[in-house]
Amino acid sequence: MSGLLITKNNFTIRDFGLSLQKRVHVKLSSDAVDSVNNSQKNLQSLLTSGISIYGVTTGFGKLSHVKIDPSDQRKLQLNLVRSHAAGVGQPENKGIIRVMMILKLLTFVKGYSGVRMAVLDQIIKFLNHDIIPVVPEKGSVGASGDLAQLAHMGLALIGEGDVFYKGKQTESKLIMDRLGIFPLELEPKEGISLINGTHYSTALAIAVLNISKNLLQCADIIGALSVESSLSSRNIFNPKIHYLKKHPGQRDSAENIWNILSDSKIVSSHKECEKIQDPYSFRCIPHVHGASRDMINNAADCVNNEINSVSDNPLIFSGNEIQSSGHFHAEHIAQAMDSVGIAISEIGAISQKRIHYFMKGIENKIPPFLALNPGLESGYMLAQVTAGALASENKTLSHPASIDSTTTSAGQEDFVSMAPWAGQKASKIAENTATILSIELMVSATAAQLFLKDFQPSSVSREIFNEVNTFLKYDAGDRPLDKEIQGLKSLIISEKITKTVENIIDIK
Numbered sequence: 107m108s109g110l111l112i113t114k115n116n117f118t119i120r121d122f123g124l125s126l127q128k129r130v131h132v133k134l135s136s137d138a139v140d141s142v143n144n145s146q147k148n149l150q151s152l153l154t155s156g157i158s159i160y161g162v163t164t165g166f167g168k169l170s171h172v173k174i175d176p177s178d179q180r181k182l183q184l185n186l187v188r189s190h191a192a193g194v195g196q197p198e199n200k201g202i203i204r205v206m207m208i209l210k211l212l213t214f215v216k217g218y219s220g221v222r223m224a225v226l227d228q229i230i231k232f233l234n235h236d237i238i239p240v241v242p243e244k245g246s247v248g249a250s251g252d253l254a255q256l257a258h259m260g261l262a263l264i265g266e267g268d269v270f271y272k273g274k275q276t277e278s279k280l281i282m283d284r285l286g287i288f289p290l291e292l293e294p295k296e297g298i299s300l301i302n303g304t305h306y307s308t309a310l311a312i313a314v315l316n317i318s319k320n321l322l323q324c325a326d327i328i329g330a331l332s333v334e335s336s337l338s339s340r341n342i343f344n345p346k347i348h349y350l351k352k353h354p355g356q357r358d359s360a361e362n363i364w365n366i367l368s369d370s371k372i373v374s375s376h377k378e379c380e381k382i383q384d385p386y387s388f389r390c391i392p393h394v395h396g397a398s399r400d401m402i403n404n405a406a407d408c409v410n411n412e413i414n415s416v417s418d419n420p421l422i423f424s425g426n427e428i429q430s431s432g433h434f435h436a437e438h439i440a441q442a443m444d445s446v447g448i449a450i451s452e453i454g455a456i457s458q459k460r461i462h463y464f465m466k467g468i469e470n471k472i473p474p475f476l477a478l479n480p481g482l483e484s485g486y487m488l489a490q491v492t493a494g495a496l497a498s499e500n501k502t503l504s505h506p507a508s509i510d511s512t513t514t515s516a517g518q519e520d521f522v523s524m525a526p527w528a529g530q531k532a533s534k535i536a537e538n539t540a541t542i543l544s545i546e547l548m549v550s551a552t553a554a555q556l557f558l559k560d561f562q563p564s565s566v567s568r569e570i571f572n573e574v575n576t577f578l579k580y581d582a583g584d585r586p587l588d589k590e591i592q593g594l595k596s597l598i599i600s601e602k603i604t605k606t607v608e609n610i611i612d613i614k
Contacts, residue, residue: 112211113138116414119406122312125208126201129236132208134215134226141217142226148422149220149295160420160430161186161298167250167515183297187264190257190301193242198255198306199313200238200270206252206309207233207259210300213417219299220422228263228290237281240268241306247514248525251417251434252306255526260300265289303417304436310529311409311439314446317536318402321543322395323604323613325453326359328547329391330366331567332460333373335553336468338384340367348392355403356396358614363391365611370564372554387459394456398449405442405449412438436525440508443528447535451500454539457546458497461490464549472557476549483584486549489591493545496538503531503538544594547603548587552580569606573597 108124113135124130134142152159162179165172166186174182207229213219214226232239239262245254261267265279266289282289292300333340340363348360367373383389420430465487467474477485507528513520551574554563563571577593579585597603607613 109133110208111135112208112215114141114215114217116410117212118410118413119312119315122205122208123316125204126313126316129204130233132211132230132233134211134230138215139223141215142221142223144424145217145220145422146222148424148426151426152422152428153294155426157426157428159295159428162295166298168518170518179294180292183292183294184264186297187257187260187292187301188266190253191261191267193245193254193258195242195244197270197275198241198243202306202309202313203238203241203259204233205312206241206255206305207239209305209308209413210256210259210303212413213303213305214299216416218416218421218423219295219418221296221299222293225263225290225296225300228287231287232263232269235285235287236271237262237278237285238270239263239278240270240275243530246306246526247512248304248307248436248440248523248527249432249434249521250419250515250519251302251304252436252526253301255306256301256303260297263290263300264292299418302419302434304412304434304439304525305417307436307439307443307523307525307529308409308412308417310526310533311405311443311446312413314443314529314532314536315402315406315409317599318446318450320598320601320604321450321453321536321539322399322402323362323607324540324543324598325395325398325457326362326391326613327366327566327570327603327607328457328543328550329388329395329460330363331550331554331570332464332546333363333384333388333391334367334370334563334567335372335472335550335558336384336388336460336463337372337381337471338388339381340364340370340373342384342389343367343392351393353396353400355399356392358399359395360392362613365613366566366607367564370567371562372558373564385459385463387456387463391456394452398453401445401449405446408438408442412436436523437508440523440525440528441506443525443532444506444508447528447532448504450532450535450539451497451504454500454535454542455497457539457542458490458493461493461542461546461549464553465490468553472553476552476556478556478581478583485584486545486552486587489545489548489587492591493542496542500535500538503535507531540595540598541591543598544591547574547594547598548578548580548590551575551578556580566607566610569610570603573602573606
């Protein structure tokens with residue numbers, strides 16, 4: 107089993123790749139333990155002083171003016187977790203919840219939350235036994251933290267919620283009894299610290315960004331196959347042309363395509379043709395793919411900053427100091443995910459345009475819709491329609507969530523981020539785009555192998571076709587295409603396409 111050491115040092119999106127897929131064994135460094143214990147001592151000192159502490163000696167939100175008797179302070183935390191477990195919808199993906207729990211640990215070890223080590227120990231026990239709280243996907247507006255989702259996590263930790271364990275959903279208490287784990291008893295501030303923060307929103311962002319690099323690389327690879335099989339020019343991807351632009355993503359995309367097509371006999375076969383310029387969806391691949399690359403890289407920087415930030419409220423400082431803040435607000439994540447959604451949507455949109463280009467037929471070499479007998483057969487007519495439907499869906503999903511705030515808690519929480527919805531939309535856009543790219547892969551691979559077989563494709567293309575032909579029956583005439591599309595999509599999502607190319611050339 108892979109291990110993950112939680113320290114006060116910085117983590118990156120890449121550090122969560124395994125956690126999204128499977129159980130990892132989590133433990134704390136000694137400096138992390140010291141940080142938590144010191145913060146708890148600071149909180150105890152504040153409680154002894156009698157100072158008013160939001161959410162500890164007062165109510166919450168619009169009820170923050172209500173003073174809480176010391177005898178009720180533990181009950182306050184329990185009530186908070188119970189009442190805020192109001193999420194709805196389907197259970198969130200277990201990998202995302204696993205990452206959410208790890209992110210919560212990262213905030214706690216920074217030493218500003220005041221919780222006991224017992225809280226972290228309980229989260230770690232759940233992670234190490236792969237007990238994953240059942241957390242509904244709907245109910246957070248991304249401020250004051252992802253309250254509903256984190257409350258459902260907290261509910262499981264105290265033995266009152268549901269969990270996934272060994273593939274089954276069951277009551278948390280039953281699993282805890284079976285494994286000898288005692289329910290967590292919440293002390294002052296521990297309920298609010300458990301449910302406050304951007305950890306669900308950030309986990310969603312990590313999941314989306316973990317697949318984005320692969321999608322970007324696949325877009326270049328499949329775009330290169332389309333350039334080749336559409337008899338478009340390779341010359342426009344010459345790196346010396348693109349170094350006149352200062353955008354690193356554009357340069358990388360152009361270099362990828364230039365290298366993929368370096369030994370293509372299909373490309374060289376029409377080098378002296380009379381065609382001067384190709385359509386934008388081919389000629390401007392580096393400009394569009396590159397812009398998406400740069401946008402996603404910027405978003406990744408933002409998310410990495412959030413991963414390593416303290417996301418809690420109020421904050422406990424040494425020297426009997428407590429400060430309220432808005433560190434639960436996920437606006438950075440919301441805007442980052444909105445931009446990622448737009449960037450990935452553009453990848454799907456230009457791919458769909460390239461698919462459409464093939465449908466009319468090309469230079470008397472490729473028949474309309476790539477049909478063997480046009481008219482009698484429809485070829486890929488409806489595959490292109492499916493790509494168009496998904497591209498249009500992506501356009502609607504690309505409407506920014508972050509500009510659509512709402513008011514909650516009787517006006518006290520009057521401007522929220524909508525970061526979870528931004529992340530969920532970006533995830534759906536990525537899924538749709540993977541499907542669009544799989545259709546483009548089907549079309550370009552068929553065009554090259556069925557209609558341009560007199561000329562040898564590039565060595566990279568040939569290796570990709572070896573993988574693609576496991577699913578693609580390109581010479582079988584009209585047939586149901588749904589399973590072939592899903593099979594090609596699996597090659598994209600599993601990173602098989604990118605790994606195949608990386609075995610031949612360097613790809614950025």
